[in-house]
Ligand SMILES: Nc1ncnc2c1ncn2[C@@H]1O[C@H](COP(=O)(O)OP(=O)(O)O)[C@@H](O)[C@H]1O
């Protein structure tokens with residue numbers, strides 16, 4: 050029996066570090082923005098019966114072939130999770146190692162064969178968020194008898210420095226919180242989520258969660274990010290949750306402060322994914338080593354990157370829209386920041402290829418994120434554009450794609466986490482061919498049966 054009790058969907062965007070990566074680790078400011086049209090969407094459906102937790106991570110490749118999926122009887126999960134203390138959904142906190150170990154044991158106990166380590170890396174935060182936000186799922190005799198989760202990604206590459214893991218955590222926390230509020234009317238009233246702004250096209254019918262709900266989503270997403278990344282700065286989930294742009298600064302005690310950039314004029318970029326794998330942790334460690342070896346020289350580089358970031362922020366706060374002169378200044382800041390990052394040793398031949406190719410077309414490019422591979426962005430315009438520039442962009446894109454890179458034109462900023470009130474477009478037309486054929490086959494079979502019946506009756 051899998052009668053649907055209630056359902057919810059949420060989506061969250063990836064992020065782009067515009068200026069200040071690496072130097073932010075040493076106390077200088079960084080600025081990052083949401084990429085609102087590259088999103089991860091989570092659909093969560095609570096069922097009356099069913100007795101299973103069923104998760105489909107449709108765009109995450111599994112080490113065992115196909116996509117990552119997980120289906121486990123709730124009874125087995127319940128038993129394995131029994132030693133966990135209850136979670137307070139109002140007080141998000143990263144789980145201690147013992148809790149993570151218990152979640153891993155539950156995933157292994159619930160499946161026929163333990164999931165491969167990379168699959169496990171995504172499934173542990175998933176189970177953690179389910180346990181924290183939807184404890185009814187693991188409570189015997191509760192009205193929730195099963196849960197079906199589907200995760201879809203729209204254009205956001207995994208592991209390319211565009212914050213896919215934070216978008217995953219934010220969208221998942223968002224969908225589960227929404228589901229919880231639908232199941233508990235008194236909590237919904239307390240969180241006043243009716244104060245949300247309703248949006249229309251192009252993201253479809255959706256609501257912006259209110260500040261209190263966003264705070265909870267962000268807190269739980271950060272806790273899930275800690276399982277995936279150890280001690281992340283929190284920038285990725287903050288930008289994915291809040292949207293638009295944020296300035297981040299870390300103090301001496303490694304405490305991060307985030308400030309919303311009030312107005313970011315429209316800025317269009319071309320994102321290029323070199324598809325060269327890289328690990329943030331390794332790059333941060335390499336810069337640390339260089340800093341230990343050359344503290345004075347590297348400190349000057351960090352300061353310069355900080356100055357570039359502040360100059361960009363000052364420019365953004367002065368302009369309602371970026372005109373040609375402002376774009377030209379931003380372009381040189383982008384180029385300076387890119388070269389400063391290369392001086393820190395986080396460049397890569399492929400990133401240089403992207404920079405050189407776009408520079409030939411007069412378009413400035415900078416690597417984004419930890420470097421060593423992953424993505425670069427190229428400034429392609431503000432609100433309006435000249436025909437000459439549009440042609441340069443087309444030429445650059447063609448050449449980049451010829452090199453085997455993946456390109457995506459987008460606007461920086463835009464909405465963060467959203468609650469969808471209609472089926473998000475990410476879920477339309479995504480069923481498998483076999484699934485699409487079923488209704489047709491059933492209609493045909495029904496037709497044949499009816500025809501046979503009519504023939505019999507007419508005889
Ligand atoms: N679409 C997705 N569905 C499920 N999990 C995802 C998805 N995208 C990313 N993740 C999770 O995030 C991890 C990637 O994190 P990371 O390497 O930090 O990349 P990024 O720089 O894009 O955040 C994946 O291995 C997976 O655990």
Ligand SMILES: C[C@@](O)(CCOP(=O)(O)O)CC(=O)O
Nearest residue numbers: 070071073210282329418419
């Ligand atoms: C290099 C760094 O400044 C940013 C890393 O960004 P990403 O994980 O590549 O998106 C590290 C950090 O801020 O924690």
